[in-house]
Amino acid sequence: MATGLAVLSTGLVVAPLVAIFVYLIYKGASSLNFAFFTQIPKPEGEVGGGMANAIAGSGVLLGLASAIGVPIGIAGGIFLAEFGRGTKLANAVRFTADVLNGVPSIVMGVAVYGLIVTPAMPFSALSGGVALGIMMIPTVTRTTEEMLLMVPHAVREAALALGVPNWRSVLSITVKTASPGIITGCMLAFARVAGETAPLIFTAFGNSNWSVALNRPISALPLEIYRYAISPYDDQHRQAWAAALVLVILIVTAVSLVRFVTGRGVLKGAS
């Protein structure tokens, strides 16, 4: 009975994922060709072209977002778990992170538009990266904190008893011990912002031409999916499906790659 329930629940968890993937392949795979990865979009109404600019743009945006969100997020998590425990500042930071996590992504886009795009620079890759990066921070911070708190007290004591200074023990022992969980948190945040469209509308803006410059508008896969899916042309609908498939594959590849690279050094019997 219990086993049956467990199997059933497993099926219910896996089913949507499999359904999405199968449907994306069914709708999108036929439109994937060499041109899709190497060419930029054709003018409205013309058949063919590709999304090289959007794929590269997503890469640039996510790179920027990770460069901002991962270090700040991890540093925040380390502060919450190790240095600020019980202080008013830590409680304020934790509360802010939780609220930030709940802010709708469109609001984040508007906020970055108002705070960065209008006063400092025009629509650009940089402001898009900032918007996505800020969205990554709360997830990374809170998972880092949780993972650090799970490291047994005995491990910290062992380091301190060897005459290792506290900051060194935190960085080299506690963070290292918690690193698999911290990396998972970063990947979750990465995967979440990779599919965000709303914060990019007001910041990265989109670009039909090839551009990876940080100070100019840049294209991104979710933006193109959005634009093509509501267009009146069949060929653009097909390309939107293909782009959705590519986006999912890119996320899965990125996550697997990080898992592979970080998992290589793990020793036999390490927990």
Place this chain on the structure above:
Amino acid sequence: MGVGIEVVSLNAWYAANHTLQDINLNIPANHATALIGPSGCGKSTFVRCLNRMHETNPIARVTGTVRIGNLDIYKDAKPVEIRRRVGMVFQRPNPFPTMSIYDNVAAGLKLNGYRNHRVLDEIVERSLKNSALWEEVKDDLKKKSGASLSGGQQQRLCIARALAVDPEVLLMDEPASALDPVSTSKIEDLIFELKSQYTIVIVTHNMQQAARVAEKTGFFLNGRMVEFDSTHKIFTNPSDKRTEDYITGRFG
């Protein structure tokens, strides 16, 4: 070489709880000294005051004087310096779970910035030999995690880790209480070997263990040290009635 420890009117608190009250004793160099007493009597707190681990708890407080060799540890030095001279082995084996066996032993040196690989290799080998673990792990030094070893092996790994930084004193807080009898006897043999080079202070619940490994024994009760004398005297002819009651099993 080990050095003696002189404790003068040591008091310790956890918040408002006065866990150690006016402790005075002299622990001889290059001998094993056992501390016995019922749970909660303050013996663990006492050893944690000897390497200033007590104060890592934010609600803890300590007063009094502890001299290790010529060093007044609460006046003349920083906690990290003391802890490099006073090694500690805990009740439950606590190897660093993500590190290899080699890195576990080398951790104290590496984390304090030591980088000479040839010397590190020598120190790791010597420490593992001193903790009687070398033969069992020499082929897997960098392949296996410290956490992959058995409980008894892990505890000997922790002893090797403590020895690698070349301390003068080795504190052991019930080092065998989580281990099976075979592992326990290995740890006891080890204490026997090590006490010629290090001053060893061992907290134990097991009175036979105290009798087997230690020359001196102190009996703690309710945060006070009731009696401190040669192990033989404590177990055959204690001066205090409470010590006699405890070792004959009338309480605790």
